Amino acid sequence: MSAAAKTFYMETFGCQMNAHDSEKVIGTLEHEGYVRVQDEEAAELILYNTCSIRDKAEQKVFHRLNEYKRMQGEGKQFAVLGCVAQQEGEKIFEKAPFVSLVSGSASYRNLPEMLVRLEAGEKRITGLDDRRTQDATFDTEFTTRSNPHRGYITIIEGCDKFCSYCVVPYTRGKERSRASDSIMAEAQRMASLGYTDIQLLGQNVNSYRDPLGQRTFAQVLESIGVLHGVRRVRFTTSHPRDFTPDIIEVIDRMPTVCDHVHLPVQSGSSAVLKAMQREYTREWYLERIGWIKAAKRDISMTTDIIVGFPGETEEDFEMTMSLLDEVGYDAVYAFQYSQRPNTPAVGMPDTVPDDVKSSRLQRLMDAQRERQRIAYERHMGQVMDVMVEGYNSQRGQITGRSSQNKTVNFTTTQPILPALGSYQQVKITRSFPNSLVGEAVLAG
Numbered sequence: 544m545s546a547a548a549k550t551f552y553m554e555t556f557g558c559q560m561n562a563h564d565s566e567k568v569i570g571t572l573e574h575e576g577y578v579r580v581q582d583e584e585a586a587e588l589i590l591y592n593t594c595s596i597r598d599k600a601e602q603k604v605f606h607r608l609n610e611y612k613r614m615q616g617e618g619k620q621f622a623v624l625g626c627v628a629q630q631e632g633e634k635i636f637e638k639a640p641f642v643s644l645v646s647g648s649a650s651y652r653n654l655p656e657m658l659v660r661l662e663a664g665e666k667r668i669t670g671l672d673d674r675r676t677q678d679a680t681f682d683t684e685f686t687t688r689s690n691p692h693r694g695y696i697t698i699i700e701g702c703d704k705f706c707s708y709c710v711v712p713y714t715r716g717k718e719r720s721r722a723s724d725s726i727m728a729e730a731q732r733m734a735s736l737g738y739t740d741i742q743l744l745g746q747n748v749n750s751y752r753d754p755l756g757q758r759t760f761a762q763v764l765e766s767i768g769v770l771h772g773v774r775r776v777r778f779t780t781s782h783p784r785d786f787t788p789d790i791i792e793v794i795d796r797m798p799t800v801c802d803h804v805h806l807p808v809q810s811g812s813s814a815v816l817k818a819m820q821r822e823y824t825r826e827w828y829l830e831r832i833g834w835i836k837a838a839k840r841d842i843s844m845t846t847d848i849i850v851g852f853p854g855e856t857e858e859d860f861e862m863t864m865s866l867l868d869e870v871g872y873d874a875v876y877a878f879q880y881s882q883r884p885n886t887p888a889v890g891m892p893d894t895v896p897d898d899v900k901s902s903r904l905q906r907l908m909d910a911q912r913e914r915q916r917i918a919y920e921r922h923m924g925q926v927m928d929v930m931v932e933g934y935n936s937q938r939g940q941i942t943g944r945s946s947q948n949k950t951v952n953f954t955t956t957q958p959i960l961p962a963l964g965s966y967q968q969v970k971i972t973r974s975f976p977n978s979l980v981g982e983a984v985l986a987g
Contacts, residue, residue: 552586557594646670692964811866851900
């Protein structure tokens with residue numbers, strides 16, 4: 544790799560945690576003198592940040608790497624990062640010998656040292672969590688944030704829940720929380736730089752336990768919400784087992800803490816939840832939903848659902864369907880069950896045929912679409928505070944997001960379009976199952 548121009552290209556797949564991890568890696572690379580390019584053809588180092596949650600994730604990684612293989616003779620170097628890197632480890636070198644660096648997320652703090660070895664010509668460098676590095680949470684000192692208005696802060700890494708279908712504990716390791724003073728220092732830096740929308744991240748974000756013993760998760764939300772310049776505080780993803788009433792109390796008390804809760808249920812059947820090792824029942828989950836519905840604010844509720852888990856009967860599935868009516872979700876992210884490596888569910892007979900899984904998924908999404916249409920209609924005539932995210936010149940609309948995390952497309956009579964990252968009062972005039980339409984309300 545030439546000393547004159549150390550260029551790199553980063554490709555990211557997966558969740559917001561992965562996207563934020565890439566921001567950390569990009570910031571570290573730039574601090575080490577690398578220059579980011581937007582085309583892999585122009586890069587000397589190509590990094591692929593992977594996710595292993597979805598079906599056939601490993602095959603997709605190796606298929607993508609095979610596409611990169613044609614560039615091997617051009618002197619390029621390749622790195623595989625993230626969950627698939629942690630899961631597959633050195634097997635990646637065997638399947639893709641042209642890859643020089645494999646690193647899981649817990650080892651990103653060692654990236655500068657790994658880059659030195661890479662530049663020295665070393666061919667097989669691994670940064671894999673060996674359980675001795677788990678207690679050190681990666682700090683974000685050199686984070687390069689992709690959005691100048693909305694920023695992420697990781698407050699907890701890993702997972703101790705060991706749901707039977709989930710690979711996260713095996714790729715991200717055990718739960719380790721970041722000290723609250725470190726969180727607050729980063730939030731303060733972001734606020735002083737003009738970030739108005741701060742989102743707290745964690746595999747189970749509300750499982751946060753302050754190592755200093757100073758703040759609960761709800762108190763972290765409140766502390767960030769009072770910072771000068773902060774307009775919105777979000778958090779994802781919550782786990783029902785650690786969802787407590789004080790979270791709702793803070794949302795009710797603090798206008799800056801967004802009125803949106805993503806609370807994955809996975810199934811509406813207590814029998815399936817038990818097989819999933821979720822360690823709560825349908826009734827227990829609905830008690831938490833009751834807390835949310837009892838709030839003074841209208842809190843948007845979204846969830847994740849898995850259909851076709853081993854042993855799921857038609858009756859189990861119908862219990863999930865009935866949950867859509869009982870809760871009234873504003874959005875549902877639903878997926879067919881697929882076996883993930885190293886998880887307890889791998890040993891369970893996959894008793895639900897693929898065509899039945901597909902049929903159930905379609906039935907669920909069709910039903911949710913109709914319920915969502917009704918749910919969105921409740922906003923008709925309301926005036927919402929909308930953060931401007933972009934412009935759609937073809938439609939002549941401005942695109943933004945409400946505090947409930949809903950897409951709002953709106954028009955304005957003003958000759959100058961509002962700036963990206965600014966906030967506009969918008970009166971809702973139309974609703975669709977996945978978005979709202981409105982008109983900007985003029986001040987005064």
